[in-house]
Amino acid sequence: MKQPDSNRPFVLSPRFQSLRWQILGYSLAIMIGISAISIILVYQYFAHSLYQQVNERLKVLADSAAHSLEAIKKDKNALINPPIRRLDGDGDLDLSWQNLQQSGQSIEWFDQDQKFLGKSGKLNFSSPLILGEQTLSGKPPIQLLTITVYNNKHSQGQDINASETYIVGYIRVAESTEHIHANLQRLLWGFSIGNLLTLGLIGFGGIILTRQALKPLAKSYEQLQQFTGDASHELRSPLTAIKTSVEVLHSHPERIHPQDWEKLTNILSATEQMKHLVEDLLLLARTDNDLDFMAQDIVNIPLEDLLDDVLLSLEPQAEQKAINVKVHYFQSVIVQGNAFQLQRLFSNLLNNAIKYTPSEGQIKITLQQEEKKAIIQIEDSGIGISAEQLPFIFDRFWRAESARTPQIKGTGLGLAIAESIVQAHEGKITVKSQLNKGSCFTVYLPITTHFQE
């Protein structure tokens, strides 16, 4: 029996490697999603609070500038020589607009007919007078605020006694938000680079972590495979001995007591089934360990001849159920592969088609070539497989409820083996099926010179 070498460094099998990359990929995708959402939320929060600060500043400036509107209406020189501002007790900040205005801000005064009266500040923009807050996305981007000035109160939306109140004019204040844009851009870059670095570190950590996490799992899986392989291998010889002995006994009915004849026939049939099962398990254990093991006996195989051989061996079963098997070879196709295994593959598929098709049903086998692919289809008019069960049919030991009857014998390994053989030949197997209508298995085999003869 093969003993595992405890000194050899542990290498994850391709199956676990791909699982490892899948876990890593999913966790990174989730992390990217989370960091993208957090970047957007933080960006939105900062942008909102920075713009709110601008609007607050503009409101104070507009309120302050409103006090000069009457004076500017009377004399435009009031812009250059502003009147002295006094405490008026109207509840707002009693600072003159000259003290409040910063570079990058401008103030415009309009009369009650929205006629332009004057401007302070160098910001250039053109926009119709619109009450309230406004954002201009030019160069530079500008935030605007326009308020209505009344004779006794100077803000829009306040509760005003209508009979004594009239509009004096409008004030529009503006501020360039270029600095905010620049800050937000910096924030975005900082966050993105920070997150990228974090993701890189998480990815790097993930490579080590996933390996460590999968190692015990992969080891026990490998041990299980080793056990299955070894057990099947060890069972082979005694089983062959039993089978040979029973066959010899069976070939001499005169030596057997008539009461024991049936028992002996059952032993022979059970031994054959067991041998079949052991062979299947051994093949699966081998393909699990090394997909290339089939590459040893690679030859050119004319698929027509191979399919004819398979059909010939299963014809008696089909005839027994009066199943009509039609064959349609569109052209001769030669593939490179392991003849014994390919025979096993199509034998499993055709065997299923016969097994799961009621008497007097139909089976159609087609062979054709498309570009660099051989396409073999085995279609039956049998019991079919429901859409919910279809994803499981290639699983080991899986059998549909409808197939588990005493009349239909099977272990549930046939399709798992078929899939392994197809994969070892770098091909693909697909299935389409409808319950109570039939199934169609399609095998795609590459026509390459990949294997060395």
Ligand SMILES: Nc1ncnc2c1ncn2[C@@H]1O[C@H](COP(=O)(O)OP(=O)(O)OP(=O)(O)O)[C@@H](O)[C@H]1O
């Ligand atoms: N042509 C088919 N029509 C309907 N059901 C099918 C067909 N082929 C496979 N199945 C379903 O898929 C299951 C798995 O098939 P598979 O060939 O692996 O096992 P099995 O035929 O039950 O046993 P064995 O290992 O002897 O082949 C079957 O039990 C059956 O339920």
Ligand SMILES: [Mg+2]
């Ligand atoms: Mg089968």
